[in-house]
Structure formats: C-alpha cells, structure tokens
C-alpha cells in the first residue's frame with residue numbers, strides 16, 4: 114500500500130486548486146493511506162533566529178542541542194518524518210507573484226535538511242529520498258504555456274527542482290489562465306481534473 118502525503122495550501126473560498134485536490138482524493142480508492150498536511154491550518158515554521166541556528170548547530174556542526182534548541186526544531190523535524198514516511202507526495206497551491214506561496218516555500222525550507230533529505234558527497238549534492246514520487250498541482254491566473262510567459266513561471270520549476278534536490282521525481286499539472294480566460298474557467302479546471310485522474314492511472 115502506497116502512503117500518500119497530501120500537502121495543500123488553498124486558503125481562498127471556492128478555491129480552484131482545492132478542486133484539483135478533490136479530484137485526486139476522489140480518484141484514490143483508499144483514503145486511509147492519505148495523510149493531509151493543510152498548510153493553511155498548520156503552517157510550517159519560518160526559519161528564524163532560534164530554529165535556524167539550532168538546525169545549523171545540529172545538522173552542519175554535529176553539535177548536541179539544549180532542550181530549548183531541541184524544541185525549536187521539533188516542528189520542522191516532524192515535517193521531515195512525515196515526508197520520509199510517505200511514498201507519494203501531492204503538493205497543491207496557487208501561483209502567487211510568479212512563484213510559490215510563502216507557506217509552501219516555508220514547508221520546503223523546513224524539510225530540506227542535510228543528513229535527512231539530502232547530503233553532500235564527493236560528487237556534490239545527493240537527494241536522500243529516492244523512490245518517492247511527487248505530483249505538483251498548481252492553478253494560476255495567467256497563461257504560462259508560451260514564451261515569454263513560460264520563463265516567468267518560477268513556481269512549478271522551483272517546486273520540481275526542490276523535490277529533485279531531495280531525490281524525489283516530480284511532475285506538475287497546471288490549470289493556466291483562470292483569471293485570463295474568465296469564460297472558460299470551468300472547462301480549464303475540468304481538464305486539469307481529468308489530467309489528475311489520468312496521472313493516478315499512469316502512476317499506480
């Protein structure tokens with residue numbers, strides 16, 4: 114049985130991204146295997162003074178942490194454990210300002226930890242999460258399918274690079290133009306939902 118980690122950030126009422134997530138949940142037969150991390154309700158910790166310095170001390174310098182420092186990194190460590198326990202990851206978010214919403218970047222910042230999800234060896238960086246696969250679901254207001262817009266999408270390429278950095282193969286399904294093609298929103302969302310269903314059939 115594949116364990117699925119569903120990571121979502123869909124704060125808007127009537128969110129179209131949430132409709133793609135729902136299509137995924139509906140199509141996956143056994144919902145028991147899905148762990149849902151809702152970044153709206155439980156955001157990942159930002160890297161700030163206390164936790165960042167504790168992470169550097171422990172992960173890069175191999176030093177023991179005080180009780181206070183241990184508790185400062187606990188929430189990030191729990192997110193790492195959650196990721197490591199999953200075989201499949203589904204990450205869903207809308208494009209914000211040409212990139213990942215800050216909450217999603219904070220999740221990556223929490224889980225990308227040396228010695229846990231990646232390492233540095235003789236030949237350079239190496240992901241430690243081989244064998245996992247990720248599906249990235251994104252909706253955006255503009256249409257990023259043709260240049261010069263393709264190069265302005267810093268969201269899914271970044272998410273795929275960060276997954277790859279951890280050794281996780283990933284694929285993105287994007288619903289483009291939801292604010293641009295206002296009379297075709299339902300059709301665009303429905304096509305993306307069909308792509309989600311097709312992805313599940315190809316990847317089980």
Ligand SMILES: Cc1cc2nc3c(=O)[nH]c(=O)nc-3n(C[C@H](O)[C@H](O)[C@H](O)COP(=O)(O)O)c2cc1C
Nearest residue numbers: 125128129130207208209210211252253254255291
């Ligand atoms: C704060 C904010 C920033 C946004 N920035 C962009 C953007 O840079 N490019 C874009 O195409 N759409 C942008 N949008 C539009 C959303 O990506 C788009 O409407 C998306 O489908 C919203 O998803 P949702 O329905 O799940 O909330 C932005 C929306 C918000 C609220």
